[in-house]
Amino acid sequence: MSCVSNQDQSAESSKVWSWSKRLTLSLPIFIIFIALLTSVSNATAVPWNNNPIDQSMETVDSDTSVNFANPQQLNLAQRGSYNVVERRATIDVKQSATGATQHIHILIREPQGTRGKLPGIVFMHGAGYGTAEDSFGDVASDLSSAGFVSAVIDKPVWNTSDANRDYPASAKAYDKVIDYLRQLSNVNASNVGIYATSESTWISSYLLQSDHDVAFQILLSPMVHSPRHSLGFLAAQDFAMVGANPGYQSIVRRLFSADLDLFGLHNMDINTLKPAAYAIPTFVAYGAKDVMTAQVDGAQTIMKLAHEANNWNVTIRNYPLANHVLRLGDEAQTSTPLVDSYENDMVDWAVGVTHGLKQTSQLVTGATITQSIAVPFDLKSRPTLTVYMLVIHGAALIFILTTIIMWIVALIRKFRSLLCRDSRHILGFTHGFGGILILITGTTLATLVLFFSGLAQVVYAVVKLVWGGAPKTAGMIYWSWPVIQIVSTLVVWAWSRVFARLIEVASIRGLLKIPTLATIRDFILKRHRDNRYDHIKDQTLPVISYTRFGKALFVNTTIAMFCVLLLFAFWGLFIY
Structure with a gap:
C-alpha cells in the first residue's frame, strides 16, 4: 500500500x-x-612584499682562489699533502630540557707524518639525520689531508624532529666535541674551528655566543635569518621557479604565518642575528644554482654583523655551477661531486687563517650573487589566523569522517535489507x-x-x-x-x-x-x-x-x- x-x-x-x-x-x-x-x-589573505626583486651583488673577480701573503716562507700544506688515518670515539651528550642522553659516535680523521700541535675542525650537520659515517666524508678528508684533525659526529637529535629541533642543546653538544678535540695531545686548543652547513648555521650562532674561543668558521649556504623568514623565502621562491600558479604561492603566505608556539614549537622566530656569530674569521660559500638561500640579503647581513663585531675577515665565494650543498647536479644521486675548485679554495683559506696570515686575494669573488625576491621580513605569526585554520580544518575532518561512516552504515544496512528481502527503506x-x-x-x-x-x-x-x-x-x-x-x-x-x-x-x-x-x-x-x-x-x-x-x-x-x-x-x- x-x-x-x-x-x-x-x-x-x-x-x-x-x-x-x-x-x-x-x-x-x-x-x-x-x-x-x-x-x-580575503580575510585570511596575508600581505607579502616581494620587492625588491632580482637583486644582485657584484663580485670583484670571477677567480675564486684564495691566496695569502707568506713573508716568512712557511711551508703551507695543501689538500692532499698528507695521508689520512681514521679512528673512532664516543661521547654522551645530554639534552638539558628533557634530560635525554644520546650516545654519539665521533669519526676522527688525522694526518700522518706531522709534528707539533695541529689545528682542528668540527663539522655541524644541516637538516635531516646525518651520522658520523655518512656525512662530510670528502671535505673532512680534504682538511685532514692538509694538516687538520677533523671530527664528524652523529647529529645530536635526541627525541626531536626537524620541526622541534633543540638548537641551544645542539650547540652545547657540538661545543662538547670541540672541547674533546682541544684536549687531544696533537691539537692546538686555541686553533679549533667549525664547518657549518645550511640549518646548522642557526646552531653555530648559539655556539659562538657561548664559546668565544672558536678560532674560525666555514659556512656553507648559511641560513642567516630566522627559520620563518628563511623558509618562507625558500618556499615562495621555489613555488615561483617551478611554475606554480600564484594561487598556490599564496598558500605559502598563510602557512608561514602560523603561530607554531600554540603547538609547542618555538623555533620559527629564534633570533640568531647576533654580531658574536660572525666575530671570528669567516669563509662563506654559496652556489649560484642554490634555490634555497637568500644570498644577497644573507651576505650583506653577515658582513654587517661581522663589522659590528669589529671583524673584517669575511671571505665570500659564489660558485657558478653549484647548488645548495656546493655540488654539481642532483644531490639525490649517489657520488654527486662538489663543485670543481671549492675544496681547494676552502682548504687553502683554512690553512692560511690558522697560520695567522694576511689574505691577499679579494674577499668577495666568483659569480655575481643574485636573489630573485626579497626575504619576507614582514612575515610574522598570526595567532587568530592559526586558530581559525585549526577550527575549520578540524571541523572539515570530523564532519567528512562522520559522513563517510554514515554512508558506509547506510550501504551495509541496504545490503542487509536486500539479502533479507526486507522492504524497509534505509x-x-x-x-x-x-x-x-x-x-x-x-x-x-x-x-x-x-x-x-x-x-x-x-x-x-x-x-x-x-x-x-x-x-x-x-x-x-x-x-x-x-x-x-x-x-x-x-x-x-x-x-x-x-x-x-x-x-x-x-x-x-x-x-x-x-x-x-x-x-x-x-x-x-x-x-x-x-x-x-x-x-x-x-x-x-x-x-x-x-x-x-x-x-x-x-x-x-x-x-x-x-x-x-x-x-x-x-x-x-x-x-x-
Missing part, C-alpha cells in the same frame, strides 16, 4: 515552481554564499534529494582531491628542484588552480540550487507560512512510528526524507561539504 495518496502527489505536483522562479531564488542564495566565501578568502529521501546529495557531494570531494593533487605536484616539483634537479615546464601545477576555482564556483551554485529546492518544497508544503517550532520540527525532524512506508499515518510527503537516518545523513553531509568550501576559502580559492 502506498504511503502517499495519488491525490496528495498531484496536489504537490501542481504547485511546482517554474524555472524562472527557481532561478530568482537560487541567484541571491548563490550571491550570498559567494560573498561569504570571498570574504573569508534513507527514504524524497523530492530527489538523495540523488542530488550524492552528485554534489561527489563533485565537492572530487574538487578537494584535485586541490590536494595539485598541491602535491607543486611540493614534488619543489623537492626535485631543491635536490638539484632542473625545473620542468609547468603543467597541472599551473592550470589546476583556475580549474579548481571554476569547479568550486559551480559547486557553490549547485548547493545554492539545493537550498532553493528546500525552500521550494517547504513553500509548497505550507511550512513557510507560520515559522513556528512545530513547523520547523516537521520540516527537519518529523517523527514516524517506524521506517516502513506502510505504517506512516501522516499522508503528507516529508520535505527531505521519511527516515530520521536519512535526515541526519543529509544534514551532516551538507555541513561537511560547507566546511570543505570554507577550507577552500581559507586557502584563497575564492579570490578571483
Whole structure:
C-alpha cells in the first residue's frame, strides 16, 4: 500500500515552481554564499612584499682562489699533502630540557707524518639525520689531508624532529666535541674551528655566543635569518621557479604565518642575528644554482654583523655551477661531486687563517650573487589566523569522517535489507534529494582531491628542484588552480540550487507560512512510528526524507561539504 495518496502527489505536483522562479531564488542564495566565501578568502589573505626583486651583488673577480701573503716562507700544506688515518670515539651528550642522553659516535680523521700541535675542525650537520659515517666524508678528508684533525659526529637529535629541533642543546653538544678535540695531545686548543652547513648555521650562532674561543668558521649556504623568514623565502621562491600558479604561492603566505608556539614549537622566530656569530674569521660559500638561500640579503647581513663585531675577515665565494650543498647536479644521486675548485679554495683559506696570515686575494669573488625576491621580513605569526585554520580544518575532518561512516552504515544496512528481502527503506529521501546529495557531494570531494593533487605536484616539483634537479615546464601545477576555482564556483551554485529546492518544497508544503517550532520540527525532524512506508499515518510527503537516518545523513553531509568550501576559502580559492 502506498504511503502517499495519488491525490496528495498531484496536489504537490501542481504547485511546482517554474524555472524562472527557481532561478530568482537560487541567484541571491548563490550571491550570498559567494560573498561569504570571498570574504573569508580575503580575510585570511596575508600581505607579502616581494620587492625588491632580482637583486644582485657584484663580485670583484670571477677567480675564486684564495691566496695569502707568506713573508716568512712557511711551508703551507695543501689538500692532499698528507695521508689520512681514521679512528673512532664516543661521547654522551645530554639534552638539558628533557634530560635525554644520546650516545654519539665521533669519526676522527688525522694526518700522518706531522709534528707539533695541529689545528682542528668540527663539522655541524644541516637538516635531516646525518651520522658520523655518512656525512662530510670528502671535505673532512680534504682538511685532514692538509694538516687538520677533523671530527664528524652523529647529529645530536635526541627525541626531536626537524620541526622541534633543540638548537641551544645542539650547540652545547657540538661545543662538547670541540672541547674533546682541544684536549687531544696533537691539537692546538686555541686553533679549533667549525664547518657549518645550511640549518646548522642557526646552531653555530648559539655556539659562538657561548664559546668565544672558536678560532674560525666555514659556512656553507648559511641560513642567516630566522627559520620563518628563511623558509618562507625558500618556499615562495621555489613555488615561483617551478611554475606554480600564484594561487598556490599564496598558500605559502598563510602557512608561514602560523603561530607554531600554540603547538609547542618555538623555533620559527629564534633570533640568531647576533654580531658574536660572525666575530671570528669567516669563509662563506654559496652556489649560484642554490634555490634555497637568500644570498644577497644573507651576505650583506653577515658582513654587517661581522663589522659590528669589529671583524673584517669575511671571505665570500659564489660558485657558478653549484647548488645548495656546493655540488654539481642532483644531490639525490649517489657520488654527486662538489663543485670543481671549492675544496681547494676552502682548504687553502683554512690553512692560511690558522697560520695567522694576511689574505691577499679579494674577499668577495666568483659569480655575481643574485636573489630573485626579497626575504619576507614582514612575515610574522598570526595567532587568530592559526586558530581559525585549526577550527575549520578540524571541523572539515570530523564532519567528512562522520559522513563517510554514515554512508558506509547506510550501504551495509541496504545490503542487509536486500539479502533479507526486507522492504524497509534505509534513507527514504524524497523530492530527489538523495540523488542530488550524492552528485554534489561527489563533485565537492572530487574538487578537494584535485586541490590536494595539485598541491602535491607543486611540493614534488619543489623537492626535485631543491635536490638539484632542473625545473620542468609547468603543467597541472599551473592550470589546476583556475580549474579548481571554476569547479568550486559551480559547486557553490549547485548547493545554492539545493537550498532553493528546500525552500521550494517547504513553500509548497505550507511550512513557510507560520515559522513556528512545530513547523520547523516537521520540516527537519518529523517523527514516524517506524521506517516502513506502510505504517506512516501522516499522508503528507516529508520535505527531505521519511527516515530520521536519512535526515541526519543529509544534514551532516551538507555541513561537511560547507566546511570543505570554507577550507577552500581559507586557502584563497575564492579570490578571483
